[in-house]
Amino acid sequence: xxxxxxxxxxxxxxxxxxxxxxxxxxxxxxxxxxxxxxxxxxxxxxxxxxxxxxxxxxxxxxxxxxxxxxxxxxxxxxxxxxxxxxxxxxxxxxxxxxxxxxxxxxxxxxxxxxxxxxxxxxxxxxxxxxxxxxxxxxxxxxxxxxxxxxxxxxxxxxxxxxxxxxxxxxxxxxxxxxxxxxxxxxxxxxxxxxxxxxxxxxxxxxxxxxxxxxxxxxxxxxxxxxxxxxxxxxxxxxxxxxxxxxxxxxxxxxxxxxxxxxxxxxxxxxxxxxxxxxxxxxxxxxxxxxxxxxxxxxxxxxxx
Amino acid sequence: xxxxxxxxxxxxxxxxxxxxxxxxxxxxxxxxxxxxxxxxxxxxxxxxxxxxxxxxxxxxxxxxxxxxxxxxxxxxxxxxxxxxxxxxxxxxxxxxxxxxxxxxxxxxxxxxxxxxxxxxxxxxxxxxxxxxxxxxxxxxxxxxxxxxxxxxxxxxxxxxxxxxxxxxxxxxxxxxxxxxxxxxxxxxxxxxxxxxxxxxxxxxxxxxxxxxxxxxxxxxxxxxxxxxxxxxxxxxxxxxxxxxxxxxxxxxxxxxxxxxxxxxxxxxxxxxxxxxxxxxxxxxxxxxxxx
Amino acid sequence: xxxxxxxxxxxxxxxxxxxxxxxxxxxxxxxxxxxxxxxxxxxxxxxxxxxxxxxxxxxxxxxxxxxxxxxxxxxxxxxxxxxxxxxxxxxxxxxxxxxxxxxxxxxxxxxxxxxxxxxxxxxxxxxxxxxxxxxxxxxxxxxxxxxxxxxxxxxxxxxxxxxxxxxxxxxxxxxxxxxxxxxxxxxxxxxxxxxxxxxxxxxxxxxxxxxxxxxxxxxxxxxxxxxxxxxxxxxxxxxxxxxxxxxxxxx
Ligand SMILES: Nc1ncnc2c1ncn2[C@@H]1O[C@H](COP(=O)(O)OP(=O)(O)O)[C@@H](O)[C@H]1O
Ligand SMILES: [Mg+2]
Numbered sequence: 001x002x003x004x005x006x007x008x009x010x011x012x013x014x015x016x017x018x019x020x021x022x023x024x025x026x027x028x029x030x031x032x033x034x035x036x037x038x039x040x041x042x043x044x045x046x047x048x049x050x051x052x053x054x055x056x057x058x059x060x061x062x063x064x065x066x067x068x069x070x071x072x073x074x075x076x077x078x079x080x081x082x083x084x085x086x087x088x089x090x091x092x093x094x095x096x097x098x099x100x101x102x103x104x105x106x107x108x109x110x111x112x113x114x115x116x117x118x119x120x121x122x123x124x125x126x127x128x129x130x131x132x133x134x135x136x137x138x139x140x141x142x143x144x145x146x147x148x149x150x151x152x153x154x155x156x157x158x159x160x161x162x163x164x165x166x167x168x169x170x171x172x173x174x175x176x177x178x179x180x181x182x183x184x185x186x187x188x189x190x191x192x193x194x195x196x197x198x199x200x201x202x203x204x205x206x207x208x209x210x211x212x213x214x215x216x217x218x219x220x221x222x223x224x225x226x227x228x229x230x231x232x233x234x235x236x237x238x239x240x241x242x243x244x245x246x247x248x249x250x251x252x253x254x255x256x257x258x259x260x261x262x263x264x265x266x267x268x269x270x271x272x273x274x275x276x277x278x279x280x281x282x283x284x285x286x287x288x289x290x291x292x293x294x295x296x297x298x299x300x301x302x303x304x
Numbered sequence: 305x306x307x308x309x310x311x312x313x314x315x316x317x318x319x320x321x322x323x324x325x326x327x328x329x330x331x332x333x334x335x336x337x338x339x340x341x342x343x344x345x346x347x348x349x350x351x352x353x354x355x356x357x358x359x360x361x362x363x364x365x366x367x368x369x370x371x372x373x374x375x376x377x378x379x380x381x382x383x384x385x386x387x388x389x390x391x392x393x394x395x396x397x398x399x400x401x402x403x404x405x406x407x408x409x410x411x412x413x414x415x416x417x418x419x420x421x422x423x424x425x426x427x428x429x430x431x432x433x434x435x436x437x438x439x440x441x442x443x444x445x446x447x448x449x450x451x452x453x454x455x456x457x458x459x460x461x462x463x464x465x466x467x468x469x470x471x472x473x474x475x476x477x478x479x480x481x482x483x484x485x486x487x488x489x490x491x492x493x494x495x496x497x498x499x500x501x502x503x504x505x506x507x508x509x510x511x512x513x514x515x516x517x518x519x520x521x522x523x524x525x526x527x528x529x530x531x532x533x534x535x536x537x538x539x540x541x542x543x544x545x546x547x548x549x550x551x552x553x554x555x556x557x558x559x560x561x562x563x564x565x566x567x568x569x570x571x572x573x574x575x576x577x578x579x580x581x582x583x584x585x586x587x588x589x590x591x592x593x594x595x
Numbered sequence: 596x597x598x599x600x601x602x603x604x605x606x607x608x609x610x611x612x613x614x615x616x617x618x619x620x621x622x623x624x625x626x627x628x629x630x631x632x633x634x635x636x637x638x639x640x641x642x643x644x645x646x647x648x649x650x651x652x653x654x655x656x657x658x659x660x661x662x663x664x665x666x667x668x669x670x671x672x673x674x675x676x677x678x679x680x681x682x683x684x685x686x687x688x689x690x691x692x693x694x695x696x697x698x699x700x701x702x703x704x705x706x707x708x709x710x711x712x713x714x715x716x717x718x719x720x721x722x723x724x725x726x727x728x729x730x731x732x733x734x735x736x737x738x739x740x741x742x743x744x745x746x747x748x749x750x751x752x753x754x755x756x757x758x759x760x761x762x763x764x765x766x767x768x769x770x771x772x773x774x775x776x777x778x779x780x781x782x783x784x785x786x787x788x789x790x791x792x793x794x795x796x797x798x799x800x801x802x803x804x805x806x807x808x809x810x811x812x813x814x815x816x817x818x819x820x821x822x823x824x825x826x827x828x829x830x831x832x833x834x835x836x837x838x839x840x841x842x843x844x845x846x
Contacts, residue, residue, distance in 0.1 A: 012676075015487050015488075015490075019404070021396060022396050022399050022400045022403075023400055025393050025399075025400055026396070026397050026399075026400025026405060027414065028397060029397060029417040029459065029460070030414055032417070032421060036424065036429075039432050040428070042435065043431070043435050095331065097328065098329065099332070102325055103329070107329075110336070113583060114336050114340070116579060117339060117576060120514075120517070120578075121517075121572070122519070122546050122572075123517070123519070123520075124517070124519045124546045124549050124550050125346075125517075125549070125571060125572060128549060128550075128553050128568055129342060131553065132564075133345070159338075190320070190321040191321060192317075192321035192324045192325065213423070219425065220424070222426055223550060227550070227553070227554060250425055250427045253431065254427050254430070254520055257430075257431070257523070257524050274427070274431040277425050277428050281420075281423045281424055281428075282420055282423070282424075284423065285419050285420055285422070285423035289415075477692060477693065479686075480692060481692065481702075482648065483648055483679055483684040483686075484679065484680075484683075484702060484755065484756070485677065485679040485680035485707060486676065486703070487676055494702070494706060495692055498693075594739065595693065
């Protein structure tokens with residue numbers, strides 16, 4: 001019966017091609033990251049020729065008169081993000097704890113889709129609502145000269161970060177083995193004590209990752225902040241900055257790139273800001289993935 | 305039982321628990337209410353603007369009258385274009401990671417790259433698209449350039465969710481299929497992929513949902529303020545719902561608020577409609593699944 | 596006739612276990628050869644070596660030769676797909692593919708490129724007949740296989756392997772999840788099948804070995820201690836360890 005041992009059947013040629021295609025697709029992500037980095041650098045680094053470092057890292061952003069200080073923009077992003085974290089992190093984690101550990105089934109089933117809906121609302125819609133509803137409300141209730149402030153942006157960015165924080169934290173909480181909880185409960189602690197003494201600490205790396213990724217999203221958010229923060233490139237110097245207009249890096253790129261001419265110093269500076277954004281989010285995400293990098297191992301053995 | 309606990313020495317702990325649980329319930333409720341509120345608010349304010357004309361006419365009178373047809377069509381084209389590039393590539397990449405990739409350094413680098421792609425701000429994708437597709441590849445501000453930009457942004461979502469649903473298919477099926485004289489790809493195509501379809505579909509829709517709602521990546525790659533006619537080639541620029549909303553709510557003074565709310569509602573229906581479809585697919589597949 | 600000849604087979608997994616050690620063995624055609632021995636002895640590992648299913652496992656080192664019809668199947672350039680079509684396998688868990696009853700049986704053939712309905716219909720009927728399942732399922736072939744009982748599922752798995760017209764059938768504790776009635780049915784199919792096939796089985800207990808085996812190989816911790824006709828092994832084992840195992844000393 002030598003036919004058993006026929007060399008590869010006719011599929012195997014197609015198989016080879018398909019395998020290569022799949023492999024190439026698999027590698028493509030690396031290629032894209034490098035391409036992105038390359039095009040940012042290629043368009044952003046020439047800024048070093050046109051603009052002096054002391055100008056670039058000064059505190060005045062006024063491109064019409066060639067003041068390209070990006071510090072107010074960086075700080076603007078940080079202030080808004082910090083505010084977003086102060087709102088989104090506690091609310092996100094507490095909601096995740098509630099959904100994963102406390103809520104009755106029907107509440108879970110109502111809350112999770114709602115949070116997915118929140119994740120699905122386009123940022124331009126949130127920006128629109130922020131400008132038309134939230135900002136007048138803040139102006140009146142806090143008695144501010146304008147409702148377009150860093151705080152307005154922070155609140156909305158908090159809302160944008162929450163779905164990320166909730167879903168990743170919830171996953172982390174769900175992977176804590178049931179036995180941990182049961183052991184704690186058997187010792188006579190209350191469920192509440194078990195949650196904070198056992199479950200949450202056991203899930204802390206996942207929760208930390210959730211926080212990082214949530215913050216990462218906030219830093220990169222563009223449309224919402226552009227529409228509600230007033231876009232004033234001023235140096236935030238105190239806590240009061242939260243209640244005044246501000247300008248983020250993302251909003252600066254979005255609102256000015258349309259008007260610059262290609263190859264001008266202003267154009268290069270905007271790309272340079274893109275590099276800064278890229279590096280910040282890269283750092284945040286690499287750290288997040290370092291924290292909890294455990295690919296589920298395929299422990300299932302070949303059937304026996 | 306309950307009253308027993310109240311007279312034990314540790315009753316204060318149970319009181320704390322009761323207060324804690326209630327606080328969290330209230331907090332979650334306070335999170336849920338604005339979400340429902342936002343949706344209702346948009347429906348209530350947007351519905352009066354919706355009419356057949358609004359959906360099927362070109363804008364007129366400096367966009368202060370008429371419809372938003374080109375924005376609807378544009379968003380549809382962009383979503384479709386994004387799907388064309390990102391779906392096959394994303395699924396193939398996920399298949400690689402789930403079914404082929406060895407556990408080595410290169411694979412770890414791929415995973416880090418995907419995490420990075422997922423984390424890059426959408427406006428940076430816009431810059432990248434401008435640099436690569438619009439200028440370097442000379443595609444101009446076009447549906448094609450914008451779709452390609454959105455595709456790369458969507459890729460990590462599709463890869464991650466697809467890989468997850470592939471991995472959820474029991475490994476034993478692969479062993480069984482292999483034992484019946486099938487190649488790796490045949491096993492994937494005939495057993496693994498069909499079982500993962502609902503999960504993949506869910507991931508694809510969620511990825512495209514995000515692409516459909518994005519503004520920043522298309523700002524300088526394909527979106528345009530106003531078009532007198534519908535785009536008729538992938539190399540034409542296009543209007544799009546999110547960008548249109550941005551423009552009419554911030555750049556056009558004296559814009560009737562009705563039209564703004566109407567645009568918001570249409571965009572939301574478009575995006576959340578996809579979300580609901582994804583949710584339905586997922587829950588139905590879960591109910592039907594045999595393993 | 597010597598169907599399978601194993602020479603100096605060694606195999607080690609990535610966790611360092613030396614799961615097969617210098618295995619030498621000749622498996623005759625048209626008979627049931629049973630691999631007997633306590634858990635962890637290497638029976639499953641050995642079975643998977645015969646259809647190269649270990650290619651899917653974490654094997655770090657493998658040496659020696661496994662000749663089927665005189666051809667070394669461990670060679671790297673071996674067409675493993677054709678090999679697996681000729682060497683069918685039934686696993687301990689009855690695990691139909693998530694398809695209909697019919698599709699489960701026709702699966703291997705269809706993937707192999709058979710498109711002709713009539714040929715497929717015939718092959719499916721024949722295979723289900725051989726597995727003594729046809730009478731029970733012929734009127735619901737397009738139901739999901741998941742709807743079958745455990746015993747029926749396992750016979751479906753047997754039919755699925757048979758549909759490819761293999762020459763060798765490997766069975767790894769095929770009845771460990773089944774009740775006595777279902778077990779009896781599988782065993783009766785096997786004694787019918789051995790007329791035309793070479794059958795290698797790891798039975799799930801000694802009684803089953805005694806019931807079905809023509810030849811017995813005793814495996815202990817990766818080594819084959821003894822090989823001989825079933826009668827001899829059970830009545831006058833040569834090795835003390837074999838005797839102790841049969842008497843139930845290893846549990
Ligand atoms: N896929 C695998 N990966 C690593 N080690 C394995 C694998 N399968 C079996 N082993 C090891 O090889 C040895 C033999 O196992 P096995 O062949 O399953 O024996 P048996 O079927 O006789 O119980 C055991 O020590 C087992 O732990
Ligand atoms: Mg075994």
